[in-house]
Amino acid sequence: MEDWTGTLVKMASTQDKSLYVLLYRHFAPKVKAYITRLGVSEATADELTQETMLNMWRKAHLFDPAKAAASTWLFTLARNQSIDWMRRQKYPEYSLDRMEKSLEEASDPDTAEKHVSSYRMTQVINQLPENQAQVIYMSFFEGRSHAEIADRLMIPLGSVKSRIRLAVEKLKLTLRGEA
Amino acid sequence: MKINHHLDESTLVSYVAGSLSQGMALVVATHISLCEKCRESVIETEAIGGALLEQMDSSEISDTSLETILSQLDEEPIAEPEKGVTDQSDGLVPPPLRSYIGESLDSINWRRLAPGFAYVDIFTEGAGVCRLLKVSPGKSILPHGHRGSELTLLLRGSFSDEIGRFAQGDIADLDDQVEHQPLVDKDQGCICLVATDSPLRFTTLLGKLLQPVTGF
Ligand SMILES: [Zn+2]
Numbered sequence: 576m577e578d579w580t581g582t583l584v585k586m587a588s589t590q591d592k593s594l595y596v597l598l599y600r601h602f603a604p605k606v607k608a609y610i611t612r613l614g615v616s617e618a619t620a621d622e623l624t625q626e627t628m629l630n631m632w633r634k635a636h637l638f639d640p641a642k643a644a645a646s647t648w649l650f651t652l653a654r655n656q657s658i659d660w661m662r663r664q665k666y667p668e669y670s671l672d673r674m675e676k677s678l679e680e681a682s683d684p685d686t687a688e689k690h691v692s693s694y695r696m697t698q699v700i701n702q703l704p705e706n707q708a709q710v711i712y713m714s715f716f717e718g719r720s721h722a723e724i725a726d727r728l729m730i731p732l733g734s735v736k737s738r739i740r741l742a743v744e745k746l747k748l749t750l751r752g753e754a
Numbered sequence: 755m756k757i758n759h760h761l762d763e764s765t766l767v768s769y770v771a772g773s774l775s776q777g778m779a780l781v782v783a784t785h786i787s788l789c790e791k792c793r794e795s796v797i798e799t800e801a802i803g804g805a806l807l808e809q810m811d812s813s814e815i816s817d818t819s820l821e822t823i824l825s826q827l828d829e830e831p832i833a834e835p836e837k838g839v840t841d842q843s844d845g846l847v848p849p850p851l852r853s854y855i856g857e858s859l860d861s862i863n864w865r866r867l868a869p870g871f872a873y874v875d876i877f878t879e880g881a882g883v884c885r886l887l888k889v890s891p892g893k894s895i896l897p898h899g900h901r902g903s904e905l906t907l908l909l910r911g912s913f914s915d916e917i918g919r920f921a922q923g924d925i926a927d928l929d930d931q932v933e934h935q936p937l938v939d940k941d942q943g944c945i946c947l948v949a950t951d952s953p954l955r956f957t958t959l960l961g962k963l964l965q966p967v968t969g970f
Contacts, residue, residue, distance in 0.1 A: 605810040667783035669782075
């Protein structure tokens with residue numbers, strides 16, 4: 576498995592376009608697949624993907640490998656790009672101190688470990704019981720609120736939340752290397 | 755700030771997935787800006803999004819897309835780090851909320867509705883309601899249930915209900931199972947930010963009449 580996080584860090588420090596090409600080839604098709612599943616047209620998905628990938632270049636120096644793997648960072652860029660397009664209001668973001676920190680601290684990330692986690696996480700996602708995987712997918716890939724999921728599956732709101740909680744609990748244990 | 759009541763994991767998932775209503779996302783972002791614990795939790799939840807992205811089947815991207823973008827890179831301005839605001843002294847509005855209501859909790863144009871109750875609606879796109887609610891000391895907010903989810907973040911003061919005591923920074927993250935009657939503590943009024951994800955809270959005529967008063 577390629578070390579995309581390391582590649583991204585290296586691209587940020589060297590501005591090496593050949594690294595950008597590698598990252599683009601790996602991530603752009605996934606980013607487009609993600610954006611397409613949110614329910615936008617092909618043309619819009621192309622446009623939002625390009626914007627996301629441009630942001631990867633523009634914001635690379637703000638990426639903090641101690642906090643996130645490259646795939647996680649790309650996910651947040653793609654999400655923000657899509658939501659800001661779908662709504663006229665900017666999606667509220669919490670705090671940007673972690674971006675500031677990345678400039679101050681010379682990070683020495685254990686990117687390999689992050690990647691093992693990411694890989695294992697994929698396995699765990701695939702092993703979730705179907706009713707838990709379903710609510711995770713509906714949240715992440717269809718952008719549905721709990722209430723919409725409850726309506727669609729014809730189950731109580733509380734059940735939607737507890738299924739999500741159960742799934743997340745497993746995924747986070749994996750992430751922390753405890754499962 | 756000692757925070758005792760946090761966001762539910764399932765709410766964090768919706769926030770990270772981008773599937774919360776605008777108003778609820780605003781309340782979540784505001785709590786997270788105050789709460790180290792939930793901030794850590796969000797970072798972990800984002801990693802789930804990253805893993806999901808990593809396992810996506812790839813869509814097709816035309817070769818010209820890459821060529822186009824490569825020709826643009828040199829002209830692209832490098833993004834400046836956005837300024838995180840760390841000043842959280844009392845009376846200052848937490849950063850995510852500032853572009854909506856300004857910087858100070860003391861210069862808000864309240865709309866009075868009933869003795870002891872004032873509110874300001876915060877414009878958010880899409881379903882649900884988001885408003886700032888100010889309640890005088892010792893007042894009780896009418897009992898209410900929830901058809902959908904409701905988030906209440908305490909920005910100042912405190913109240914108690916069946917679940918416990920909520921003070922500055924605490925968030926009540928409730929679904930439709932919970933019926934509660936918050937009672938504002940006697941020493942100080944409270945200001946809270948409330949968002950719901952469904953537009954109608956009450957189905958009875960009486961409820962509809964009371965709705966603007968209770969703010970829920
Ligand atoms: Zn919290």
